[in-house]
Amino acid sequence: MPVRRKQYMKVELEKSIRSRIKASDEDFEVIRKKLIPKKVRKRQFLLNAGDVCEYMIFVERGLLRSFSDDKDGSEHTMQFAPEGWWISDMASLFSREPSKFNIEALEESELLLMSKQVMDELMDMVPQLPRYFLNLMENHIIALQRRINVVQSMSAEETYLKLMEIKPDLINRVSLQHIASYLGITPETLSRVRKQVTNRT
Amino acid sequence: MPVRRKQYMKVELEKSIRSRIKASDEDFEVIRKKLIPKKVRKRQFLLNAGDVCEYMIFVERGLLRSFSDDKDGSEHTMQFAPEGWWISDMASLFSREPSKFNIEALEESELLLMSKQVMDELMDMVPQLPRYFLNLMENHIIALQRRINVVQSMSAEETYLKLMEIKPDLINRVSLQHIASYLGITPETLSRVRKQVTNRT
DNA sequence: CGCGGGTTTGATGATGCTCAAGCCCGGTGG
DNA sequence: CCACCGGGCTTGAGCATCATCAAACCCGCG
Numbered sequence: 001m002p003v004r005r006k007q008y009m010k011v012e013l014e015k016s017i018r019s020r021i022k023a024s025d026e027d028f029e030v031i032r033k034k035l036i037p038k039k040v041r042k043r044q045f046l047l048n049a050g051d052v053c054e055y056m057i058f059v060e061r062g063l064l065r066s067f068s069d070d071k072d073g074s075e076h077t078m079q080f081a082p083e084g085w086w087i088s089d090m091a092s093l094f095s096r097e098p099s100k101f102n103i104e105a106l107e108e109s110e111l112l113l114m115s116k117q118v119m120d121e122l123m124d125m126v127p128q129l130p131r132y133f134l135n136l137m138e139n140h141i142i143a144l145q146r147r148i149n150v151v152q153s154m155s156a157e158e159t160y161l162k163l164m165e166i167k168p169d170l171i172n173r174v175s176l177q178h179i180a181s182y183l184g185i186t187p188e189t190l191s192r193v194r195k196q197v198t199n200r201t
Numbered sequence: 202m203p204v205r206r207k208q209y210m211k212v213e214l215e216k217s218i219r220s221r222i223k224a225s226d227e228d229f230e231v232i233r234k235k236l237i238p239k240k241v242r243k244r245q246f247l248l249n250a251g252d253v254c255e256y257m258i259f260v261e262r263g264l265l266r267s268f269s270d271d272k273d274g275s276e277h278t279m280q281f282a283p284e285g286w287w288i289s290d291m292a293s294l295f296s297r298e299p300s301k302f303n304i305e306a307l308e309e310s311e312l313l314l315m316s317k318q319v320m321d322e323l324m325d326m327v328p329q330l331p332r333y334f335l336n337l338m339e340n341h342i343i344a345l346q347r348r349i350n351v352v353q354s355m356s357a358e359e360t361y362l363k364l365m366e367i368k369p370d371l372i373n374r375v376s377l378q379h380i381a382s383y384l385g386i387t388p389e390t391l392s393r394v395r396k397q398v399t400n401r402t
Numbered sequence: 403c404g405c406g407g408g409t410t411t412g413a414t415g416a417t418g419c420t421c422a423a424g425c426c427c428g429g430t431g432g
Numbered sequence: 433c434c435a436c437c438g439g440g441c442t443t444g445a446g447c448a449t450c451a452t453c454a455a456a457c458c459c460g461c462g
């Protein structure tokens with residue numbers, strides 16, 4: 001049953017779309033045909049800083065992260081993308097400039113790749129699709145603004161507690177050094193903060 | 202000439218839309234009719250934290266900012282919006298929850314207000330309009346990501362220099378305390394940083 | 403002139419970084 | 433089966449950056 005093999009690749013995507021717009025089965029068929037399925041192993045890179053980002057990446061299963069490295073060798077993770085999330089470097093994807101980010105699989109993952117061109121074609125073919133992406137982007141903006149607020153107004157401990165509040169599951173899937181690089185603190189500080197918090201309860 | 206009076210109110214908006222999508226004169230007429238023009242004086246508030254945000258606000262002339270206040274009384278400005286920019290609290294606008302932000306005019310300004318409902322109606326009436334907003338949001342995300350990167354990886358001085366590089370005009374229109382609250386540093390630190398920088402040149 | 407908001411300057415202190423060492427644990431090869 | 437890595441996490445000491453608090457300054461405006 002070769003068809004089956006591909007079907008499972010879009011369960012999460014279908015959920016993501018149906019929760020935001022009305023779309024017919026034919027629409028999904030159109031979408032499915034245009035996206036490129038891809039499996040990656042743990043630690044595999046989907047984008048290297050310096051290259052042009054070619055795809056929006058949808059995660060059907062697994063976990064990716066995007067991050068930049070700065071001059072002194074440390075990393076800053078911009079985003080984690082578990083099942084049901086899109087990840088990309090839009091700055092590079094849309095302008096075709098070299099990306100400042102890397103995208104890396106933190107777990108063995110099943111992905112769907114969509115180039116900019118395909119994205120445009122699909123939005124022409126499925127009239128409601130721009131609304132889908134618009135809704136995605138709106139929510140993304142809300143999340144990014146919240147993150148800026150947290151980073152700017154909170155101590156390391158508060159930042160960590162906020163993350164636990166919003167994404168408690170992350171801690172089970174992501175190493176603490178990656179969490180630290182997401183929060184903008186060092187692994188050492190994160191370790192001390194966590195000690196404080198647990199000692200207190 | 203009452204028509205003239207309203208016409209000038211959408212020069213910037215028309216530029217903003219035409220630079221992103223193809224739209225006919227009738228489209229602009231439809232859009233113009235649905236938006237609410239509003240003039241505000243300096244220091245007037247368009248949104249108070251705790252209220253539900255009702256509008257996306259487009260700035261035809263002038264300058265707005267959105268900011269949150271935290272427990273200890275200090276402010277964190279999220280965004281400056283000069284001519285040609287949209288500003289809002291989308292988290293509140295879309296979910297109808299009380300906003301955590303204030304929006305305030307820093308200069309006497311001319312605005313166009315668009316409620317969520319009108320936004321939806323317009324996107325139904327002008328087929329390319331979702332693409333317009335999508336493009337706006339994409340660019341907004343790129344800017345927010347860049348900002349997170351800057352805040353997390355740079356010193357106070359580097360953060361300030363980066364702002365000068367990206368928005369050099371801001372300094373002429375915005376008080377230093379507001380700049381500081383945008384950068385996430387205190388006015389004192391900003392003052393010292395600026396002294397360093399000028400002494401060096 | 404004197405008031406007041408915004409900015410500057412100075413002194414002090416806290417938060418979180420750096421560097422360095424040790425620990426824990428799972429994986430590998432002898 | 434066990435010894436030995438090696439990566440990730442923890443712990444510690446010293447230090448840099450930036451916040452805080454307080455005072456002075458500057459300048460436009462009533």
